[in-house]
Amino acid sequence: MAAAALLRRIPAARAPPTALMAARTISDSTAPLTIETSVPFTSHIVDPPSRDVTTTPAELLTFFRDMSLMRRMEIAADSLYKAKLIRGFCHLYDGQEAVAVGMEAAITRSDSIITAYRDHCIYLARGGDLVSAFAELMGRQAGCSRGKGGSMHFYKKDANFYGGHGIVGAQVPLGCGLAFAQKYRKEETATFALYGDGAANQGQLFEALNISALWKLPSILVCENNHYGMGTAEWRAAKSPAYYKRGDYVPGLKVDGMDVLAVKQACKFAKEHAVANGPIVLEMDTYRYHGHSMSDPGSTYRTRDEISGVRQERDPIERVRKLILAHDLATPAELKDTEKEIRKEVDDAIAKAKESPMPDTSELFTNVFVKGFGVESFGADRKELRATLP
């Protein structure tokens, strides 16, 4: 059924027949594999990329692993929140993993990503580790922002991950600024500025897009359209919910955000376009299983049937699992083992994160300014003077 449909246009690039497979380990082959995306790309004033995506067995298995890890992390965060170890706001990404993983597969760590507050999984995709993620969620010293940012403020400078922002839409001008710096420095890299369908109605996006188009900046505006801006469905908030067309004079692409291969293809296409021609808008058609945040049950504005329907038909992890099984890259038992390992990894990380202490009270005043007061000035030779004011 579904597996057969996926197998439709795959060339014979497979390993030996099933009978000999019994005793092998999970495939880590890098032999190319071409798979068709679930649906074709819809585009706005640009020719869409091909539906055929090149991948490898190893990559598919990495996709499975990474997305399962993200899923597990978010579910664990849910439990931690209910146990009151995580407080305040906690916005979970489960259901949207394909966007984070597919994007990462298409780009390098020299490219920049900036997103809003649903940032835990993007942090992981950019190389963040579980311990620092959980520690930050629990406000501990070992957190990626030293416990001072919280769920909405994850950053990883060395991986060009710029956060982690609480105010809806404000990260998009920042993202265009990152793209400006990339162009200023002639880096040949691009910036992916992620935002949601709710943020798509912010004026500053259009301002930033105008400037990016004028100055030909390598900015890629990625709308993670999960169809709800907190409790407001997209058709109630947007006169034109075709977010990929909102760029008007800027090209756009609509992508099935639950299909990690489609996301990968689109991001690769977008990066090439942005570096050469300037901004482009991507709309990822995705879905979040949880409510907007932990304080939102997520069922007052949508039916449980809708949620379970998406889970059954479009779940990103299940899609990859079916692909893997259909291509015989691993057995169901092996995938289950992977999931068990992941579960343990996450539990261990939580335990380790819990050991980290709360920040010292003196940390209240660190990092407000880059140097504490007492720095006087720089000379022409840039040597600094230090004079403490009483």
Next chain:
Amino acid sequence: MAAASSLHVAAPVATPRVGSSAGNRSASAARGVRVAAAGSGAARAGGRLVARAAVAAKENSPASAASKSDGHEVLLFEALREALIEEMKVDPTVCVFGEDVGHYGGSYKVTKGLAEMFGDLRVLDTPIAENSFTGMGVGAAMKGLRPVIEGMNMGFLLLAYNQISNNCGMLHYTSGGQFKIPVVIRGPGGVGRQLGAEHSQRLESYFQSIPGLQMVACSTPYNAKGLMKAAIRSENPVVLFEHVLLYNLKEKIPDEEYVLCLEEAEMVRPGEHVTILTYSRMRYHVMQAAKTLVNKGYDPEVIDIRSLKPFDLHTIGNSIKKTHRVLIVEECMRTGGIGASLRSAIIDNFWDYLDAPIMCLSSQDVPTPYAATLEDATVVQPAQIVAAVEQICR
């Protein structure tokens, strides 16, 4: 070594800090100053803090202190431009964002000629989109550039308030120190000549609570250039307040390079009877009032606080310990203005030294009217300053 300009003197207040027996702190400050002086030769603005024969000239006498070279005369906007040019030549990451800063040359000519010198990628004409171009400046700073963001009028930056408060001010903290935002946000503000309510705003009070921002206000060509350079070099976000009516002030500034301290106040006129704290344009109203006061036999000490956040409580405190009376004269609104915060800070720190209640003269809490007479009544005038000093010194 910095040439003393005609408007201020070598700060005698600096002497206690360097030469006193106050122990390690001043000693290390002295050491620090001497190290830097040794390192960079003649052109040290730190010379302001090195104790020299303190020329406590009380009048606005022209160029009385020793100066190596003649210096050159500039208007305040030219001083700002010199600072920008010098910094952009030295550091390729410095760039300028703003409306009409490039081809037009800047609405107050601060950036005149820069686009021709440095190109369109470094001097960027933005569309009228303060929110986004301020955000873009912050984003570029996260990635290592040093943007100087101009608001054509400070009041327009209210449109970018979210970016300034949440991103500019807070990102260093919320990222646990990973990102620094070395931007300079500058522009003219203050009450001008009948520009109307929306173009006569004072945003010092709006920005002062934002954690992570530093604020300075320039008032003379000398300190405008020095503060602009310091602001660009600072690793923290700095808001530099300029004033619409001060751009054409003329003064002789040193030929040598100099940088001022962002956190230091400026002693304009030493005195004995009352400490008058002021900044930006009100400095000139105060000095005008000072002439009248001197004729009446008073000896006011006038300090241009320059650093609006943080306050230079060292200079201010030394002055209060000497005079025991304080008058604050500002252009900010009375409610929640810089004066209000300064008053609290003085009460908290120097209560025991006060012989009279602190007086604060501020602008009225009204939108600035268009009519000339009403506009004059909105801001503090010299006559009011004279009356206030007479009242305090009674």
